[in-house]
Amino acid sequence: MADTWLITQKPSFITEWMGLPPKESHQVLEKINLLLQDPTPDAKVKKQLKYMGGKLHRLRAGRYRIFYTFEHPYVSLLALRKRDDDTYDDNIDAEFLGGLDPDLTGGSQPQQPNWEKIFAPQETPKTPLPEPITADLLERLRIPKVCHPRLLPIQDRETLFDCPGIPDDIILKLDEYLFERPLIEVLQQPDFIAHDTADLLRFKAGDLLGFLLKLNPEQEKFVTWAANAKGPTLLKGSPGTGKSTVALYRTREILHRLKAAGVESPRILFTTYTNALVTFSEQLLKQLLGDDLRYVEVKTADKKIGALIHSVTGKPNIVDDRDLKQILAKVMDAVMASLPGNLLQQQAQRLILERLPSDYLLEEIGSIIESRELTTLEDYQATSRAGRMVPLNRVQRQAIWHLREHLNQHLAAQGWETWEQLRSRGAELLRTLENPPVYDAVIVDEAQDLPPNTLRFLVQLCQAPNRLFITADANQSIYGSSFRWGDVHSDLRFVGRTGILRTNHRTTAEIDTAAHHYLQAGLLDDELIERQYINYGPPPAVRAVADTAAEGQLLAQFCRMAAREFRLGIDACAILTPSERSGKDIAGQLSYLGLEATFMGSKELDLNKTGVKVLTLKGAKGLEFPIVAIAGFIGSRFPYMPKATPEEAVQEILTRERRTLFVGMTRAMRALLVVVPEKKPSVLLQGFDESLWNLGKTTA
Numbered sequence: 001m002a003d004t005w006l007i008t009q010k011p012s013f014i015t016e017w018m019g020l021p022p023k024e025s026h027q028v029l030e031k032i033n034l035l036l037q038d039p040t041p042d043a044k045v046k047k048q049l050k051y052m053g054g055k056l057h058r059l060r061a062g063r064y065r066i067f068y069t070f071e072h073p074y075v076s077l078l079a080l081r082k083r084d085d086d087t088y089d090d091n092i093d094a095e096f097l098g099g100l101d102p103d104l105t106g107g108s109q110p111q112q113p114n115w116e117k118i119f120a121p122q123e124t125p126k127t128p129l130p131e132p133i134t135a136d137l138l139e140r141l142r143i144p145k146v147c148h149p150r151l152l153p154i155q156d157r158e159t160l161f162d163c164p165g166i167p168d169d170i171i172l173k174l175d176e177y178l179f180e181r182p183l184i185e186v187l188q189q190p191d192f193i194a195h196d197t198a199d200l201l202r203f204k205a206g207d208l209l210g211f212l213l214k215l216n217p218e219q220e221k222f223v224t225w226a227a228n229a230k231g232p233t234l235l236k237g238s239p240g241t242g243k244s245t246v247a248l249y250r251t252r253e254i255l256h257r258l259k260a261a262g263v264e265s266p267r268i269l270f271t272t273y274t275n276a277l278v279t280f281s282e283q284l285l286k287q288l289l290g291d292d293l294r295y296v297e298v299k300t301a302d303k304k305i306g307a308l309i310h311s312v313t314g315k316p317n318i319v320d321d322r323d324l325k326q327i328l329a330k331v332m333d334a335v336m337a338s339l340p341g342n343l344l345q346q347q348a349q350r351l352i353l354e355r356l357p358s359d360y361l362l363e364e365i366g367s368i369i370e371s372r373e374l375t376t377l378e379d380y381q382a383t384s385r386a387g388r389m390v391p392l393n394r395v396q397r398q399a400i401w402h403l404r405e406h407l408n409q410h411l412a413a414q415g416w417e418t419w420e421q422l423r424s425r426g427a428e429l430l431r432t433l434e435n436p437p438v439y440d441a442v443i444v445d446e447a448q449d450l451p452p453n454t455l456r457f458l459v460q461l462c463q464a465p466n467r468l469f470i471t472a473d474a475n476q477s478i479y480g481s482s483f484r485w486g487d488v489h490s491d492l493r494f495v496g497r498t499g500i501l502r503t504n505h506r507t508t509a510e511i512d513t514a515a516h517h518y519l520q521a522g523l524l525d526d527e528l529i530e531r532q533y534i535n536y537g538p539p540p541a542v543r544a545v546a547d548t549a550a551e552g553q554l555l556a557q558f559c560r561m562a563a564r565e566f567r568l569g570i571d572a573c574a575i576l577t578p579s580e581r582s583g584k585d586i587a588g589q590l591s592y593l594g595l596e597a598t599f600m601g602s603k604e605l606d607l608n609k610t611g612v613k614v615l616t617l618k619g620a621k622g623l624e625f626p627i628v629a630i631a632g633f634i635g636s637r638f639p640y641m642p643k644a645t646p647e648e649a650v651q652e653i654l655t656r657e658r659r660t661l662f663v664g665m666t667r668a669m670r671a672l673l674v675v676v677p678e679k680k681p682s683v684l685l686q687g688f689d690e691s692l693w694n695l696g697k698t699t700a
């Protein structure tokens with residue numbers, strides 16, 4: 001029996017095909033059908049070329065050439081080119097290749113956009129369009145009619161990019177069709193699966209909304225891996241290796257398995273870390289599952305805990321940070337007056353309570369005692385406090401325990417509780433409920449920041465440990481300093497079921513390498529993992545600015561020029577800031593400079609909004625943007641260091657904030673700029689290695 005072949009295609013291939021006139025479009029499709037019967041070269045219609053180590057092939061379809069590769073079961077459609085002369089076959093023009101080296105099987109890099117050009121643009125000559133924009137073409141590309149009057153008169157590329165009132169995705173689609181993308185850039189695009197040419201036709205007619213991403217082999221493995229084992233599965237990997245993507249596909253796989261096993265209405269919980277990620281993941285799951293999304297609940301763990309407590313014991317009353325600090329100040333006298341032990345011990349306890357700032361004390365109580373559900377002083381004395389850099393001996397821990405008791409009494413008297421206490425109450429409630437509202441499967445994405453009590457809650461929500469799937473990257477942990485699976489739950493033993501993804505699909509090798517080098521000082525997970533890349537580009541850049549006005553100008557120029565240089569729209573740009581205030585200031589400044597920009601708090605995040613998105617560094621967790629600038633440090637207290645913070649705690653804060661910056665850097669897909677203050681930059685904004693970062697002339 002003949003082999004069965006499936007199609008994968010690049011997004012630019014689809015646009016090129018959709019733009020063809022009907023006759024040619026049909027002809028190309030017929031040729032693809034032939035290709036699916038047998039993609040091997042015949043030296044006539046199908047020919048093997050010398051590029052990509054002999055993997056690149058071309059197929060003739062009238063005046064068009066289809067460039068493809070194949071490896072069973074996939075025929076991968078890369079590009080469609082109109083060529084009139086037949087001499088083209090073996091010696092493809094250099095422009096089409098865009099720097100692809102015939103002798104190399106991989107590792108070729110596209111031409112690098114030039115940073116100096118981005119920061120000091122000169123007037124560029126107009127590039128005429130290779131063919132006119134016609135109503136027919138716009139129809140074929142399914143560009144809405146309202147846009148036609150503005151697009152039809154355009155004759156050059158620069159005017160196309162500056163066309164007011166036309167959404168970026170439309171401009172980019174037209175540009176993609178009109179200007180051939182060099183093959184080396186095409187190769188960096190993801191592959192999408194279309195089972196057959198009928199799928200392509202359905203997509204063209206608007207009956208199919210999108211295609212599924214083709215996973216790489218290691219990702220494919222973890223979609224099904226250990227699904228029938230006894231315990232849970234953990235998937236680790238650096239940023240951008242596709243952990244969340246695999247979690248989504250695993251959800252689909254579990255759903256299919258549950259249905260195949262006769263579960264009529266499966267219930268799956270998919271938890272993400274932030275509200276923004278809930279919206280994002282829901283959209284992706286909708287594409288993947290269609291109507292079956294109704295079997296999956298997407299929520300943050302905190303929402304789930306809050307809802308359960310609300311339904312069983314009534315609405316929780318959470319104390320806010322300011323009130324909590326006030327209560328701490330209020331109870332301190334009574335705490336000092338009632339310290340246990342002999343005089344010497346009391347003196348030592350008094351000293352530590354005076355020495356540690358209130359933030360540190362509250363964090364110790366919240367993230368160590370409450371989050372770990374430590375209920376006795378003995379348990380607290382025995383706990384490892386990993387990641388906390390101020391060492392505390394037995395007597396000092398006793399002081400903190402004593403403080404915690406007073407604090408809790410006071411909170412209880414007011415009918416208040418902290419988030420940490422609420423999470424513990426949620427976990428406890430599940431343990432005691434006769435019929436806990438469990439799920440058939442629980443997927444936990446970005447688990448590295450979940451406190452132990454929350455993880456326990458989620459473990460208990462899952463009917464069977466083998467239906468628990470967790471993704472995590474300890475180096476991206478920014479909320480807590482400590483992260484040890486062993487502390488968490490006996491059901492969280494992953495021995496033999498821990499997978500690691502190595503290929504970064506998001507960030508270019510240059511940005512990711514520079515970000516990891518920057519992180520080195522704050523590394524939590526020192527397991528050496530060899531990283532592999534799909535994308536290459538220019539090194540990230542650092543620029544120093546004297547004041548906020550100069551910063552605004554620089555950011556506006558960077559966003560405009562980088563968007564153009566990378567053939568992306570301004571929508572592709574994000575600016576990440578250390579605080580909401582600096583984010584709002586920058587958004588205001590960019591708007592003043594004529595660039596559409598919106599600050600988005602994590603609750604009002606709308607990734608479909610046009611213009612530059614300005615977010616806090618923490619709010620950007622788990623998200624990604626093609627072009628990223630990290631800015632807003634002038635006049636901001638970054639990193640925030642409470643007064644009189646002891647030296648060891650300073651180190652702890654610096655390490656954590658270094659990870660925050662690392663998370664921000666690794667949100668970038670193609671271009672990254674870090675803007676630092678010229679005067680007195682924090683130590684975290686110094687020491688960028690010039691072999692990895694473009695430091696420019698203006699850098700401190």
Ligand SMILES: Nc1ncnc2c1ncn2[C@@H]1O[C@H](COP(=O)(O)OP(=O)(O)OP(=O)(O)O)[C@@H](O)[C@H]1O
Pocket residue numbers: 189190191213214215216219237238239240241242243244245246473476505506621622623624666
């Ligand atoms: N096989 C693939 N082919 C093409 N693109 C991919 C593939 N796998 C993942 N991607 C893309 O890479 C990007 C990063 O994926 P994803 O968000 O799943 O990574 P992650 O490991 O969860 O990252 P982080 O830990 O930073 O949140 C996404 O744009 C995703 O669509």
